[in-house]
Amino acid sequence: MIKRNILIASAFFSFSLGIAQQYGGMWIPTELNEREMKDLGMKISAKDIFNTQKPSIKDAVVQFNGGCTAEIISPKGLLLTNHHCGYGQIQSHSTVQNDLLTNGFWAKNNGEELPNPGVTVDFIVDIQDVTDKILQGNSNLETAQINANIQKVSAEINPAAYQKVVIKPMYYGNKYYAYIIETFKDIRLVGAPPQSIGKFGSDTDNWVWPRHTGDFSMFRIYADKNNKPAEYSKDNVPYVPKHYLPVSIKDKKENDFTFVFGFPGRTTEYLPAIAVEKIMTEIDPARIAVRDVALKTLDEKMRTDDATRIQYASKYASVANYWKKWIGEVEGLKKSNAVQKKKNYENSLAAKNPAIKTTIEQMNKLYAEQAPYALNNAYYSEVVRNAETLTLANMFYNFVSAFDAGKMDEKSITSFKNRLSSFYKDYNAELDAKVTAKLLALYANKTASQFLPEGFTEFKDESKNIINLEKISKNSVITGRSNVNGASLSENIDKAFSNQENLIIALKKDPVFLLFANVRNAYMKTADPKYSSLQTQIDALQKKYMAQQMETDKDRKFFPDANSTLRVTYGQVKGSSPRDAVSYNYQTHLAGVMEKYVPGDYEFDVPKKLIDLYNQKNYGIYKDKTGDVPVGFTATNHTTGGNSGSPALDAKGNLIGLNFDRQWEGTMSDINYDPRFSRNIMVDMKYILFIIDKFADSKWLINEMKIVK
Structure with a gap:
């Protein structure tokens, strides 16, 4: 009886968290x-969110530099995204003498805003369902024919000269959508708090709640004098958007509606x-093991050398991000009993449609056969990615192969040299010899x-490897420590x-x-062909x-898996109870920052001015009903990587927060959304405005915005 009551209580708990979110959802904005x-x-209405006939919220949401999301918050093209999304740009402007990562940066006028060559933002102008044109009524069309149809349909759409068309498959190729995209290329850094605010808690607090991170940075979109996309020019002017987001500083309550709009x-x-099951027990643990070694080796050096800390700051954060995410994913999949949940669903589908049983049996057989090859793929891919010396060797291996095949023209060589220049800028050959x-x-x-x-097998001894790798690194052209044509690649490409x-x-x-070629050739000969064949x-x-799921489960409304296209997810402001006797409130405050404060610590130090503001209770209009400044909050929005920097909006479409993370216990939501544990984490707009106004003395930026009180 006790066990039965627990099960009933558990079921009720899941149900009470939100009926509409049993499966989560990342919805195409034209199909909300x-x-x-x-x-x-x-x-508001769906047409207020996405509309091609008049300005709508979609006109204020952009993909930032191909990987994050950002939003426009003023009529002068002011852009808000995460600190970690702008981290590479902040780092690129930093030196030991002028360390913007440590000190922060705030332009006091447009003339002080810093250009960022290569950074782009993409607007989605329109989304069109082109499934019928691509598949032509045949779901089993050959890949070559599909690609030909994609090219034809893209040409027929005929966008403006400054636009492009990208056609993306959805539902594993059962549907296709065309995205008309407008790209702006003059993006300038406007402001960023010091990393003691923007990265407060750093790796310890990453993927963790309660959270007290002011994870934001500010950029501005510039356009030509006709308000069209243009390459960087001093003559460009701030972009005038079709729509920008009003910023709400109203207090939040449990169960308030919220939605997140991003990529x-x-x-x-x-x-x-x-x-x-394979992800949980084999693939993720392999990836975690590789990154664990790389991170520990880098951390030892970064803690004792400021130049290395600055040089590797962005890369370290990038490596650590998914390392910790995968750890949480494994734990979450176990805690939510994801494998059994999937099996139960498969059985229920098969009872309605016997053909599904055959499909599942075939997949079980293929995954079992692929397992050893998939595991080797995970280790090989992660080792090459995280040993930068091998990454470089891989780049040169591809260059040599293309050169020998006569495929390296001057344009290709120039592009390759630019990639090398960027890579060597933040590469320490001596340090990476140890990592490798x-x-x-x-x-x-x-x-x-x-x-x-x-x-x-001679490489099994780590201590011998360190001696040998240092020796060959010193004698290597690739590492930049040996000359070719009278110059070092790292100094004079x-x-x-x-x-x-x-x-x-x-x-x-x-x-x-030669070392890399030996490892690569063995992988390509013994693992990759079989792995790739089975994956196909x-x-x-x-x-x-x-297709069978969608045909069989008539009670379920399906959304396509995320694939870096524009999506809407929605939910409610909520706390959580992720473990026995553990309950989290939905809101954190500035007082919590001070509770975590550790003077001089690289993760939990706090700037003196922020301490003074706290002690003086100089909060202005940015405090909530508690009298404190809210810092972060959680909700049940179904988010993932790429949603970093996404606007969190209230019921009326006002900006209330900036999405930047997920709660560790729910990171498995990429594979198995569970409403009991899945929470996205957002910086409260009150904290962002407080930092801009009171800490940075940049009220000129506040004055650009529309503040909803």
Whole structure:
């Protein structure tokens, strides 16, 4: 009886958190669940969110630099995104003498705003369902024909000269949508708090709630004199948007409606149970193990050397981000009993449609056969990605292959040289020799012998690797520590490339090049062909399984997995109870920052001015009913990577927060959304405005905005 009551209570708990969010949802903005959104409290209409006939909220939401989201918050193109989304740009303007990461940056007028070559923002002008034109009534159309149809449809749409068309598959290729995109290329840094605010809590608090991070930075979009996209020019002017978001500083209450509008990166909500089990027990643990070694090695150096800390700050944060996410994902999948939940769903579908049983059995067989190859793929990919010396070697391997095949023209060589220049800027060959040595030892010890190069067991000893890798690194052209054509690649790329034939000869003899080629060739021979072949078969079955789910489960409203396209997710402001006897409020405050404050600590130090503001209670209009400044809050919005920087909006479409993270216990929502644990984390707009106004003395930026009191 006790057990039965627990089950009933658990079921009621899930139900009470929000009927509309049983499966979460990242909805295409042209196909919103408007009725459910209004049932939960939304006061505006779907046409206020996405409309091609008049200004709407979508005109204020952009994809920032291809990976994050940002939003326009003033009629002068002022852009708000996360501190961690702008981190690379803040770092690029930083030096040991002028450390903007540590000190922050605030332009006092338009003339002081800093250009960022290569940074872009993308507006979605329109979304069109083009499934019929692409598939032509045949869901099993050959890939070559689909690609030909995509090219044809893209040409027929015929966008303006400053626009482009991107056609994306949805539901594993069962549907296709065309996105008309407008890209702006003159994006300037306006303001960023010091990382003691913008990155407060750093790696310790990453993916964790309660959270007290002021994770925001500010940029501005510039356009030509006709308000059209243009390359950077001193003659460009601030962009005038079709719509910008009013900023609300009203207090929040539990169960308030909220929605998040942005560009979520990737989810896989419709995988079979066997795939989820492999991720949980094999793939994620392998990825975690590789990054664990890399991060510990980098951290030892970064803590003792400021130049290395600045040089590797952005890269370290990037590596650590998914390392911790995967740890939480594994725990969350176990806690939410995701594998059994998937199995139960598969059985219920098969009872309605016997063909699904056959599909599941086929996928189970393929995943089991692929398992050893998939595990090797995970280790190999992560080692090459996180050992920068091997990353460089991979880049040069591809360059040599293309050169030998006659595919490197002057334009390609210039592009490659630019990539190298960017890479070497933040590359420490001596430090990475240690990282590479340790990762090769891990690879040699964790990889089945059938996948290793002949004689590779000599790399199992980490201490010997460190000595050997330092030696070959010193004698390597690739690492920039040995010259070619009288120059080092890391110091004078143009001179090193002055005689390309000599460079190619040197590369083919290079000890790092030969080491990488040995590892790569073994992987490509023993693992990749089988892994890729099986994955192709799995993908075809996944497409079939997706179609079967949608045909069979008539009670469920489906949304497509995230794929970096514009989406809306919605929910309610809520706290959580992720573990026994643990309950979290939905809101944190400035007092919590001071509770975590550790003087001089690289994660939990606090600027003196913020301490003074706190002690003086100099909060202005930015305090809430408690008398304190709200810092962060949580809600049940279904978000993922790419939603960083997304606007969190209230029932009337006003900006109330800035999405930047998820609660650790719910990071498995990329695979299995569970309303009991899944919470997105947002910076409260009151805290952002408080920092801009009181801390940064940048009221000129506040004056640009429309504040809703």
